[in-house]
Amino acid sequence: MYGLFKPRVLGSWRVPAAGPVILAVNHAHNIDGPMLMGTAPRPVHFLIKKEAFVGPLDPFLRGIGQLRVDRGSVDRNAVTDALDVLGGGGVLGIFPEGSRGEGDFASLRAGLAYFAVRSGAPIVPVAVLGSTERKGRLVPGLPPLRSRVDVVFGDAFEAGDGSGRRTRKALDEATVRIQERLTAHLAGARRLTGR
Numbered sequence: 001m002y003g004l005f006k007p008r009v010l011g012s013w014r015v016p017a018a019g020p021v022i023l024a025v026n027h028a029h030n031i032d033g034p035m036l037m038g039t040a041p042r043p044v045h046f047l048i049k050k051e052a053f054v055g056p057l058d059p060f061l062r063g064i065g066q067l068r069v070d071r072g073s074v075d076r077n078a079v080t081d082a083l084d085v086l087g088g089g090g091v092l093g094i095f096p097e098g099s100r101g102e103g104d105f106a107s108l109r110a111g112l113a114y115f116a117v118r119s120g121a122p123i124v125p126v127a128v129l130g131s132t133e134r135k136g137r138l139v140p141g142l143p144p145l146r147s148r149v150d151v152v153f154g155d156a157f158e159a160g161d162g163s164g165r166r167t168r169k170a171l172d173e174a175t176v177r178i179q180e181r182l183t184a185h186l187a188g189a190r191r192l193t194g195r
Contacts, residue, residue, distance in 0.1 A: 002038065005031075006146055010192065011153035012041045020086040020121035021156065024112055024182055025128060027095035031149070032128040036093060037064075039151045045085045046093040047078060047111075079114075086119040096182065113174035116159035117166055125154035125182045127189035152189035157181055 015021060023044060025036055037044050047069045053061055061068075067085070069078035085092050096112040116123050130149040159174045189195075 004145055005035070006148045007035060007039050007151055008148055008193075009039045009151045009153075010189075012039070012151075014153045014155055015041050015091070015124050016122065016156060017042075019089050020119055021091050022086070022112065022116055022119075022121050022123045023091060023093045023126050023153075024096050024123050024178070025093060025126040026182075026186060027097055028128075033093065033095070035128055035149055035151060036126060040091070040093075042091045044091045044093040045082075046095075047082060082115055083119060086115065086121045092121070096178070113159055113171045113178055116178070117171060117174050120158075120160070122156040123159055123178065123181070124156045125185035127152045127154075127186045129189060129193055129195040150189070150193045150195060152185075152192060154181075154185035154188070 015023070021042075023036065023040065025032060027033075033046055033048070037046070043065065045065045045067055047067050048061060050068050050070050053068050067078055067081045069075050082092055092115065094112050094115065112123070115121070128149065128151050130147070159178050161170065161173065161177075163170070
């Protein structure tokens with residue numbers, strides 16, 4: 001990432017140096033995941049749609065520890081793999097909106113709350129900004145080469161309410177709390193970077 005673009009990484013010290021953690025990342029462009037993988041202070045294991053695991057990308061993605069998920073149903077293997085990452089003290093990357101969109105955390109799926117409440121891992125919000133501002137001339141699907149992309153890490157927080165409950169209601173309440181924190185982080189990151 002540093003060879004192709006000019007990432008500016010802010011607040012990476014907020015990612016706990018050890019133990020399980022979930023990075024909740026906004027998703028407006030295909031480059032957002034690789035940008036975070038290339039700039040995060042610890043190796044990140046993302047849940048990535050199964051359609052990306054084709055041809056030479058399949059062994060590459062598996063080789064760097066990425067997790068295949070079928071978004072069309074509840075993929076129990078992906079859930080187990082993600083919980084294993086957290087259980088082993090690793091870093092799980094999640095796009096809480098489920099797919100690429102405006103990157104504004106407007107509609108979250110319940111998966112992030114489930115992983116956070118079930119594992120007890122703190123969530124670190126991450127805003128990737130600038131990836132959609134301009135199209136490249138050589139590859140229109142990417143930002144221009146050597147353009148600046150900001151990666152802003154926020155303060156870690158717990159998603160649960162401290163009760164240990166994992167009911168549907170508890171997960172719904174956790175999702176609301178998470179959305180408020182992610183939205184506030186994104187607004188702060190935009191003010192900080194001027195984007």
